[in-house]
Amino acid sequence: MNDMEKHNHCTHQIIELANKLKDEGHDIQLVNAALMAASGIYATYSVAGNVGALEPTGVDKVVAMYRQNLEHIQKRKKEDVQGQSGNA
Numbered sequence: 001m002n003d004m005e006k007h008n009h010c011t012h013q014i015i016e017l018a019n020k021l022k023d024e025g026h027d028i029q030l031v032n033a034a035l036m037a038a039s040g041i042y043a044t045y046s047v048a049g050n051v052g053a054l055e056p057t058g059v060d061k062v063v064a065m066y067r068q069n070l071e072h073i074q075k076r077k078k079e080d081v082q083g084q085s086g087n088a
Helices: 003-023 028-048 056-086
Strands: none
């Protein structure tokens, strides 16, 4: 499995967990907030370990990474929608 396949596998596993929580009756906004919190905790851990915290510049870097990733996701979603409407 290459890096992209590993990334997609991990992403789908996390989405499956989020959907499971939603299916258990948790509000999707709550699930989303929990995912964001978990991601922030894990982003901090991946950079600073269990005993560290991010400095303001580190927070800025993580925020920029989230923004870039979200912009990429939205671009792909728009392309998917345009592709589907062109096939109708």
